[in-house]
Amino acid sequence: MAELVIENISKKFMGKTALDNVSLTIHDKLFTTIFGNAGAGKTTLLRIIAGVEKPDKGKIYLNGKDITTFLPKDRNVAMVYQSFALYPHMTVYDNIANPLRARKMTKSQIDEKVNQISKSLGIQELLSRYPRELSGGQAQRVAIARSLVRDADVYLLDEPLTNLDYKIREGMREELKKMCKDFSATLVYASPDPLDALAMADRVAVMSDGKLLQYGLTRDVYYTPNDITVATIFGTPPINILKAEAREKDGHLFLETPLFRTDVTKYKERLSPNKEYKVGVRPHHLAISKRKVEVEMVSFPAEVHLTHVVGAETICYARSNSEEITIHVPYIYRMEGLEQVYVYFDPAHLLVFDKDTGLRVT
Amino acid sequence: MNKSKTSSNIIYVILVLIVLVWTLLPIYWTVTAAFKSRIEVVAWPPTFIPEKPTINWFIEVWYDRPNPNYYANSILAMIGSTIIALALGIPAAYGCARYTFKGRQDVLFTILTFRFLPPATVVMPLYLIGRTFHLIDTTLFLSILYGGMNIPIITWVMLSYFREIPVELEESYQIDGYTRFEAFRRVTFPLARPGMVAISMLVMAFSFGEFLFASILTTSPVAKTLPVSIAEYMGGEWGYMWNQMAVLTTYGLIPLIIIFFLVRKNLVRGLTFGAVR
């Protein structure tokens, strides 16, 4: 049982706010991702949880115990750094064994644990090497092994995939998720990549400029973001945002954008006529077709001017009525020159935000 | 192409040889002078190889001096000053490298300022202070002063070394379950060792050879250091005593060369002052 409660944590560096009154509860045996761009305060939050940084204000409770003033060594929290922080003058074996030695285990106990963890991470062959003799992916596994070898209450991972190349990153996502389940570990994972959270996390906390914007189940945060900031930063490629205005006509309420018009009568209570809004629709909720087809969806014409194939999927950049639109289609789409297409989407996926406050309205 | 390469190689070898001869010939001349007789050392034309090599001077200088302790005094002052300089320089360097605090720049530049202080400007007041505290004629006094003079260079060199070692390593070590001090001792310290060894080597060479303080702050024969002893063979009623001075110079080279060979592996990495990765 490990429950980590972060209560009203604030931290300033040289007068600059790094964390502003952050509170959240990390639940037992779940994979929690702290998501945010560089400078959002993710790393500072992890460092405060680990105890290598002291908060200016606020408290941290682990299993109901106030650990705010505890030294790192007394917290039973493990951490993997973005730079891996492997000790360059120790072998891989000694690196992994280091936390165990601190716990005064016997030689054979240590041996057994190190061998076990390195087998499950596929790094048995590397045990006698030094960190400088490892590739990026290997170093990362060693860093993860060094924290997982411990029986920690919480495992903190600070962007461990950032320094790896694309291919290894994909594979490691799967493995990390599996590990979390296999070890039934409580993981807190900081990342600037929405895909990390979407692929692995049970829960996600979205941060920006030291503030916690939204915290909840990953799918909830993704499909029903609190505000336009969360919608914009959490999702890749970024969500399409358009200006819109609500208009009343014949007892129906419509949202009008430069590209399309859609009936939003069912949100009548939440939208007021003749008011400006912003609407967002995620690129993968858009579909394209070369011919106009009659379906129960919103559609508008556009001109695709650039495509970018990722794996077996394609990101299309299109222009319509001088608005830029990104469309993410789940197949390979190759274009021959500029192509005129029709873009479709289900109006149920439309997110409407208040123009001034940025809060989600529907 | 090949021909020009060969000729450039020949020029190269010649240049290296010139450098080596320039470095070694004076030393050879001095060391052989220690083996020559009193007459041979002033012979004209000079002899390149001692005609009747003798080790008598080495024995005489070792035993027959009025100040037989000079060797021990110099070595003690060297060790003592290095310990003092490291003990005071490293904490300051570490503190300034790892913590940010108001006035940190001022602290560092204040320490650096002491490096600019010419010993000649403080030797007189120090003599008076030493007399008051009964420190004249002690190796402790020399150790303190040599140590103090080397604190600035130790602090600044180690500062750049500590800065180069990622703070994450120490943090990670603490998260593994150790105290901050253990993290310093087992991670940062071993990683900064090449720099520490290299700079200690320079500090030792400086302390071992220091002349100005030693000549004024030691008055009794038993308290004199090796460089002061060399100077005592110069002039006086016997004129220049070349053999004895050559012997002492040779003696002076021995301990440092031994230390140098013991630590030379650390020197190449350590001598860049942490300014090159």
Add this chain to the structure above:
Amino acid sequence: MRKLNPGLLMSIPTLLFLFFWFFFPFLYNIYASMHYWTLYNPNIQFIGAENFIDVLSSIDFRNSAFASFFYTIICFAVELPLGLGIAVLLSREFKGVGIARVIIAIPILMIPIGTSIMWKLLTMPKLGLLQYFSEVLGFGVIDFYGNFWLASLLILLIDAWQWTPFFAIVLLAALVSLPREPYEAAKVDGASPFMVFTKITLPSIQPVMVIVSILRVLDLLKLADPIFVVTKGGSGTETLSAYIWRVAFKPLDIGYGGAVAVLYWILMFVLANILVRRFKSVIQ
């Protein structure tokens, strides 16, 4: 009460130590410089700026200040390029380079007084090896000890012999630890060796060069040992450090010596500050 920052706490003993042993004596100097004070005479008398006026109007003081600057400039101008040249020479990999690198470092380990004696032994008329070479080559006796320029040349030789290796090994260490990639890229781009040296090598080792240069220049301004041994301050070779020694310690005139010390210290402080400020970004 706010807790003291640990970093500051760790620096305080160092600062106190330095202040006690080196700044306190300096304050003593300031006090002494304003008094008539000799060790033979128990009566200490306040005389204001008189000592300073005496010092500044003394020809010997001005000469020694000139000598200090002169030696600093010529020694630095010779040692840095020579040291850099030797470093480049020995940065190439060839058979025996390891032992050559060790050998060139030996002069640094010599006792400075020993080095001076050694050079005296090499240059004494009718005795030294250098004089012998000169005679064989037909130049006759070189009068190193009676003429300012030749005496200065001897001091330059001594300092360069001992300290050029310091530049050489520090720069060598910097050169051999440079990353390889830029060189390979430059090779591919077809850059000439000279361009590679000036555009890649020099900028990369510049920080190290600046640091050793500052250390050396400030040490050169304190130059004293060869003067004591080799020329004994004759022929106008007396430097500021040697001058203090002569006027303060021999006659034990603490007041006058204090005034010289204060002026000398101000000079060093101003110079050091200019250097440090100029290269602040490099040394950090």
